[in-house]
Amino acid sequence: MKQKGSYFWIIISIFCLQFAGCDSSSYEYPFRNPNLSVEKRMANIVSRLTLDEKIAQMLNRTLAIEWQYDWWNECLHGIGRTEYKVTVFPQAIGMAAGWDENAIRQMGNYTAEEGRAIYNISQAKEDYSIEMIPVCLN
Numbered sequence: 190m191k192q193k194g195s196y197f198w199i200i201i202s203i204f205c206l207q208f209a210g211c212d213s214s215s216y217e218y219p220f221r222n223p224n225l226s227v228e229k230r231m232a233n234i235v236s237r238l239t240l241d242e243k244i245a246q247m248l249n250r251t252l253a254i255e256w257q258y259d260w261w262n263e264c265l266h267g268i269g270r271t272e273y274k275v276t277v278f279p280q281a282i283g284m285a286a287g288w289d290e291n292a293i294r295q296m297g298n299y300t301a302e303e304g305r306a307i308y309n310i311s312q313a314k315e316d317y318s319i320e321m322i323p324v325c326l327n
Contacts, residue, residue, distance in 0.1 A: 264300050275303050
């Protein structure tokens with residue numbers, strides 16, 4: 190694993206969070222408030238969706254709803270489909286073959302940190318585009 194790359198993303202995440210502000214009054218919707226439990230956040234967002242919007246969640250792009258997003262990404266073995274240089278781990282079956290739960294958990298933690306950093310950078314740049322980059326992660 191790349192230790193240097195991990196430290197870089199940790200520093201970027203801390204920098205971005207410092208300016209993002211984490212006070213609960215700054216969140217327009219409760220589901221965006223990281224201070225609430227996952228259960229409360231999930232209940233809030235699901236309660237706001239119509240049946241059609243819930244059905245649309247099965248597709249790549251949602252209907253035009255107020256908090257529309259496009260989740261054209263995956264993190265099965267690192268962040269996929271991004272312009273940023275990220276850590277890439279073996280395919281899930283390869284990680285599972287190692288029978289090392291702690292290593293898999295650590296890879297998940299690194300991936301989550303990189304994902305949060307990319308999200309924060311994209312928000313700061315107001316860049317919501319989909320990067321159509323060829324993905325050859327195998």
